[in-house]
Amino acid sequence: MEYEKLIAPAAAAMRPSGIRKFFDLAAEMPECISLGVGEPDFKTPWAIREAGIDSLEHGRTRYTSNAGLKELRVEICRYLKRRFELDYDPLHEVLVTVGGSEAIDMCVRALVSPGDEVIIPEPCFVCYEPITTLSGGVPVHLPCRLEDEFRLNAEALRQAITPRTKLLILPFPNNPTGAVLEREDLEAIAEVLRGTNVIVLSDEIYSELTYGANRHISIASLPGMKERTVVVNGFSKSYAMTGWRLGYACGPAPIIQIMTKIHQSAIMSAPTTSQYAAIVALKECDKEIEQMRDEYNMRRRLVVKGFNDLGLTCFEPKGAFYAFPCIQSTGMTSQEFCTRLLEQKHVALVPGDAFGDSGEGYCRVSYAYSVEHLKEALKRIGEFLQEIGAPCAEQ
Amino acid sequence: MEQLLKILENNARLPVEDIAAMLGKSPAEVSAMMDLARAQGLIKGYKTLVDWEKAGVDRVEAVIELHVSPKKSRGFDEIANTIASFDEVESVLLMSGGYDLQLVIKGKTFQEIALFVAKRLSPLDDVLSTATHFVLRTYKREGKLYQMDEIDERELL
Numbered sequence: 001m002e003y004e005k006l007i008a009p010a011a012a013a014m015r016p017s018g019i020r021k022f023f024d025l026a027a028e029m030p031e032c033i034s035l036g037v038g039e040p041d042f043k044t045p046w047a048i049r050e051a052g053i054d055s056l057e058h059g060r061t062r063y064t065s066n067a068g069l070k071e072l073r074v075e076i077c078r079y080l081k082r083r084f085e086l087d088y089d090p091l092h093e094v095l096v097t098v099g100g101s102e103a104i105d106m107c108v109r110a111l112v113s114p115g116d117e118v119i120i121p122e123p124c125f126v127c128y129e130p131i132t133t134l135s136g137g138v139p140v141h142l143p144c145r146l147e148d149e150f151r152l153n154a155e156a157l158r159q160a161i162t163p164r165t166k167l168l169i170l171p172f173p174n175n176p177t178g179a180v181l182e183r184e185d186l187e188a189i190a191e192v193l194r195g196t197n198v199i200v201l202s203d204e205i206y207s208e209l210t211y212g213a214n215r216h217i218s219i220a221s222l223p224g225m226k227e228r229t230v231v232v233n234g235f236s237k238s239y240a241m242t243g244w245r246l247g248y249a250c251g252p253a254p255i256i257q258i259m260t261k262i263h264q265s266a267i268m269s270a271p272t273t274s275q276y277a278a279i280v281a282l283k284e285c286d287k288e289i290e291q292m293r294d295e296y297n298m299r300r301r302l303v304v305k306g307f308n309d310l311g312l313t314c315f316e317p318k319g320a321f322y323a324f325p326c327i328q329s330t331g332m333t334s335q336e337f338c339t340r341l342l343e344q345k346h347v348a349l350v351p352g353d354a355f356g357d358s359g360e361g362y363c364r365v366s367y368a369y370s371v372e373h374l375k376e377a378l379k380r381i382g383e384f385l386q387e388i389g390a391p392c393a394e395q
Numbered sequence: 396m397e398q399l400l401k402i403l404e405n406n407a408r409l410p411v412e413d414i415a416a417m418l419g420k421s422p423a424e425v426s427a428m429m430d431l432a433r434a435q436g437l438i439k440g441y442k443t444l445v446d447w448e449k450a451g452v453d454r455v456e457a458v459i460e461l462h463v464s465p466k467k468s469r470g471f472d473e474i475a476n477t478i479a480s481f482d483e484v485e486s487v488l489l490m491s492g493g494y495d496l497q498l499v500i501k502g503k504t505f506q507e508i509a510l511f512v513a514k515r516l517s518p519l520d521d522v523l524s525t526a527t528h529f530v531l532r533t534y535k536r537e538g539k540l541y542q543m544d545e546i547d548e549r550e551l552l
Contacts, residue, residue, distance in 0.1 A: 002470070023550065026551045027551060036551055038550055053461045298417035301416050302413060305416040306416070371417070375413065
């Protein structure tokens with residue numbers, strides 16, 4: 001069989017994840033300590049796990065309705081109202097999905113036709129571009145800069161919009177930079193979008209993990225934006241439920257309806273056990289979110305100070321659980337830096353260019369690790385900088 | 396202050412500089428807070444979790460359930476404080492439920508603990524009865540696993 005000829009060209013052309021390549025390298029290092037993962041180190045709070053077990057004990061092992069359990073959709077709407085001042089109708093404006101990832105996929109599939117442009121701010125999580133190209137969409141990369149603290153610049157956005165622009169991906173709080181958008185940033189972006197036909201896919205999966213003075217604000221809560229926004233969120237990061245694979249999308253009924261239709265054919269329904277567990281998460285676990293956020297915040301400060309002390313300047317990330325230090329002072333590329341660090345000191349970071357060209361010169365550091373683990377990694381990175389004779393390293 | 400106490404409860408040996416970074420304060424501020432917490436009695440002391448079984452040192456530990464008769468004016472305080480003043484006694488807790496006080500006793504041998512119960516504890520006027528349970532093995536203590544390692548099952552990246 002000539003498989004290469006059989007594979008659909010659009011699938012063959014999908015850009016592989018830059019993280020994956022590095023993972024294979026790291027997996028061969030026995031002593032490797034990683035600051036690479038993109039998932040919480042906490043276990044799912046016990047009340048949530050218990051609710052999952054309970055649902056199994058009661059034999060709730062069948063499909064749910066395509067859009068998800070009604071009770072869960074109602075709780076999602078209450079939660080979004082309580083936390084982010086968003087108003088959604090649980091019957092027509094919510095779709096429960098297999099993680100936030102599926103919600104992104106469904107949204108792009110529902111909206112993007114061949115030739116449509118999708119504006120993707122970078123650096124960003126690796127999934128948006130391949131999903132776009134699979135639909136025949138054209139990714140338009142919009143670099144975010146350190147000068148703007150990696151926030152999306154409204155003026156740059158205005159210039160990127162063309163008559164073919166269908167969708168703007170808005171991935172904040174951001175993986176990998178940890179950047180957040182404040183109200184004035186969102187206002188400026190909203191002002192550019194009002195009166196256009198551009199839909200916003202607002203990926204708010206890290207919405208509970210913000211550390212600044214202000215809580216996360218959803219662009220859909222701004223005047224005139226709900227009608228042009230699909231909010232994607234989920235349980236993975238806020239409730240440490242990555243393995244449960246549960247997320248959701250909320251948006252205008254006509255879009256959610258089409259997404260539900262695709263979801264019905266492609267997925268059927270999100271995992272039933274996870275849905276029952278998630279109801280308890282939304283009802284009872286605000287406190288647990290807070291505890292995890294406090295813990296991340298302490299690690300965040302430790303890591304940011306650690307890198308700045310080492311001379312690898314690190315702007316203050318106010319969201320998610322990543323720091324994004326600049327490694328340009330070493331004179332190396334991101335790939336070189338991370339590869340040599342891995343080989344010489346067995347510490348795995350993710351090179352910034354894995355998240356788009358504008359990530360070059362940086363690397364992503366996850367602080368979803370214990371303080372002891374973080375300190376050991378920082379120590380080794382310090383030794384590495386000395387060995388390579390990097391300027392401005394301490395001591 | 397609560398955050399500081401949580402950090403110390405989890406790892407008392409973290410350098411002041413690290414704690415300061417974690418709290419967004421200066422090392423001097425954190426030192427002052429620690430002194431204050433100590434002075435106010437919020438911090439009772441610092442100890443080390445030792446796996447004595449692994450260290451090959453014989454240690455015997457027992458949990459003792461006590462029924463006592465509370466005093467009209469002072470409740471359980473008098474007898475609890477009396478027992479707490481014995482050096483052999485590691486902890487004294489007033490409990491809800493089936494008994495009144497729970498003690499944890501550590502000694503070198505079974506006999507040493509048995510003698511302590513027979514000669515010092517049981518004869519006390521207010522002690523009505525004792526039930527001694529010897530610890531056979533420690534699996535977890537103060538949140539740390541003793542018989543297996545914590546494994547990070549996440550992918551590397």
